[in-house]
Amino acid sequence: MADCLKEPALLVGEIDDDIDFTTPPLSGEDYIKRVVIEAQRCDDVVVVEIDKDKLKKQTYDIKTLAGCVKAPAELSPTLEWQQCQIADFSDVRLHIERLKIEREKSPGWKSTLITLPCIDDQIGWMDFCFGSKDREVNAHPPTLDVILSMNQPLIEQVLEYFVEEIEKKISVDIKLGQWLYSLLSVLELPLNPDICSCLRTLARACSKVRANLAISSTISDDDRTVATLNLFVCLVARYFRQLDLADP
Secondary structure, eight states, rough: HHHHHHHHHOOOOOOOOTTTSSSSSHHHHHHHHHHHHHHHHHHHSSSOOOGGGGOOOOOOOOOOOOOOOOOTTTTOOOHHHHHHHHHHHHHHHHHHHHHHHHHHHHOOOOOOOOOOOOTTOHHHHHHHHOOBTTBBBBBOOHHHHHTTTTTTTHHHHHHHHHHHHHHHTTTHHHHHHHHHHHHHHOOOOOOOOOHHHHHHHHHHHHHHHHHHHHHHTTTOOOOOOHHHHHHHHIIIIIIIIGGGGOOO
């Protein structure tokens, strides 16, 4: 079998080493002879000597995203407070999951018909959640009927819309906070890379808003804004296991 593989595929007769390579081949047989001669002249192993001095060193421009802005001492949450928030959030998620299962098993339960905006309609979702006087759209609170009518891809996409809104306005109002908390309550684990990145951006954005509040001295003793910002940093870092972003 091995001898058969060594047999030439094309018979070209006697090969004359004195072929003039400056002239074009006169026939197919002449061309094959030239190929055979050139192959015989090639070394079995060829090593190229590289002048490393002429090579340019590769440069890498990798921009790493910073963590959360450290909370000012007067706004920083205690570890005990953070642990309480995680426990409450876990209870809320468990309660919603139980209600969801009970609804699915109940033969007499009918889902409320809710017309939701298209997943790609960012403006439509902002109007749906927070209302719009210009477009005469009423705001919809994040009720259980609304939240449970949203599938996971939609929940993740709307979360991204909310995070973009926070980065743009550099603030988190009550309505936005309610919607964020509600969607996080039904966000499934494990996180995919895209939504994980989104949550990390949320925590960083909230930490920046918190730092700006301290600089502008707009915090009062009964202001709920700081608690809201601390809450979302806490949930992302400690519940969704992005521990490098956690407040100490």
